[in-house]
Amino acid sequence: MTARIIDGKAAAADLRQRVGQVAARFRETRSRAPGLAVVLVGEHPPSAAYVRSKIKATLEAGMESFEHRIPAETSQADLIGLIDQLNADATVDGILVQLPLPKHVDEQAVLTRVDPSKDVDGFHPVNVGRLSIGLDALVPCTPLGCLKLLQGELGDLSGMDAVVVGRSNIVGKPMAQLLLQANCTVTVAHSRTRDLPGVVRRNDIVVAAVGRPELIRGSWLKPGAIVIDVGQERVEQPDGTRKLLGDVAYGEAAEVAGAITPVPGGVGPMTIACLLRNTVVAAHRREGLPDPEGL
Numbered sequence: 613m614t615a616r617i618i619d620g621k622a623a624a625a626d627l628r629q630r631v632g633q634v635a636a637r638f639r640e641t642r643s644r645a646p647g648l649a650v651v652l653v654g655e656h657p658p659s660a661a662y663v664r665s666k667i668k669a670t671l672e673a674g675m676e677s678f679e680h681r682i683p684a685e686t687s688q689a690d691l692i693g694l695i696d697q698l699n700a701d702a703t704v705d706g707i708l709v710q711l712p713l714p715k716h717v718d719e720q721a722v723l724t725r726v727d728p729s730k731d732v733d734g735f736h737p738v739n740v741g742r743l744s745i746g747l748d749a750l751v752p753c754t755p756l757g758c759l760k761l762l763q764g765e766l767g768d769l770s771g772m773d774a775v776v777v778g779r780s781n782i783v784g785k786p787m788a789q790l791l792l793q794a795n796c797t798v799t800v801a802h803s804r805t806r807d808l809p810g811v812v813r814r815n816d817i818v819v820a821a822v823g824r825p826e827l828i829r830g831s832w833l834k835p836g837a838i839v840i841d842v843g844q845e846r847v848e849q850p851d852g853t854r855k856l857l858g859d860v861a862y863g864e865a866a867e868v869a870g871a872i873t874p875v876p877g878g879v880g881p882m883t884i885a886c887l888l889r890n891t892v893v894a895a896h897r898r899e900g901l902p903d904p905e906g907l
């Protein structure tokens with residue numbers, strides 16, 4: 613068996629195009645564009661690269677981008693001052709504080725300061741809580757993108773057995789909540805799980821978000837399983853070149869799975885598309901408009 617390749621790049625392009633149409637309508641009726649502010653603290657090179665692609669995608673979707681690059685030495689008080697200023701700015705619908713933050717900054721103190729209605733990362737405790745009790749919430753972009761890829765592949769997920777490998781606040785936990793809401797039977801596995809291969813083998817859906825390159829082997833999978841790989845780590849190869857690896861041993865898995873996301877070109881592009889989606893949704897809710905359809 614050879615797995616279907618789930619084309620995250622194509623799905624992301626499609627979502628971005630639909631977000632662009634919604635943004636165009638918003639501009640006409642409100643006489644302004646939906647606006648996303650991105651805050652980057654310090655010079656962490658991969659973060660700077662992600663921020664550049666987010667800004668490019670924001671502009672391509674016909675939305676306004678506000679970029680705030682501030683020095684790594686910025687105090688927590690000054691960073692919170694910037695958040696307050698963005699909270700008060702009516703042209704800003706979404707605020708994204710790029711993680712990780714420098715060590716001297718209390719991440720939770722900053723994320724909790726973001727107005728929940730502008731929290732397009734879905735990291736504020738109000739949005740975390742709203743997601744967990746099934747209210748309208750802004751949902752973290754990576755797990756939302758994973759859910760959309762799964763629904764694109766499978767349609768209705770009701771009754772399926774799903775395992776999320778990883779329990780981070782930004783991916784694993786919200787992913788489990790979304791799968792539960794989609795009526796899956798959900799297992800959350802992690803580094804202390806006994807017999808991880810056995811747990812993975814029981815499931816129709818596997819979402820890998822542990823950050824350990826190629827941890828999950830082809831032999832662990834139920835034949836025909838749908839595999840979503842959130843991992844991406846640059847790993848030096850024996851020949852000295854660097855390759856982007858997922859949390860799943862792709863070559864092996866593709867011989868057993870029913871469908872699988874590649875790395876790159878799977879989950880990553882959907883993360884960015886969902887950020888744009890969340891921004892345009894936040895703009896509508898903030899203006900008292902009904903949620904745009906089909907996003």
Ligand SMILES: Nc1nc(=O)c2c([nH]1)NC[C@@H]1CN(c3ccc(C(=O)N[C@@H](CCC(=O)O)C(=O)O)cc3)C=[N+]21
Pocket residue numbers: 659662708709710711712733753754844856875876877878879880881882883884
């Ligand atoms: N507040 C916050 N929100 C985030 O959403 C957030 C963050 N902080 N910090 C960093 C991570 C990382 N992240 C990625 C987004 C897209 C790709 C992506 O598009 N990757 C390409 C490959 C890119 C490459 O080749 O390096 C792909 O998978 O095809 C990757 C990683 C969002 N993050």
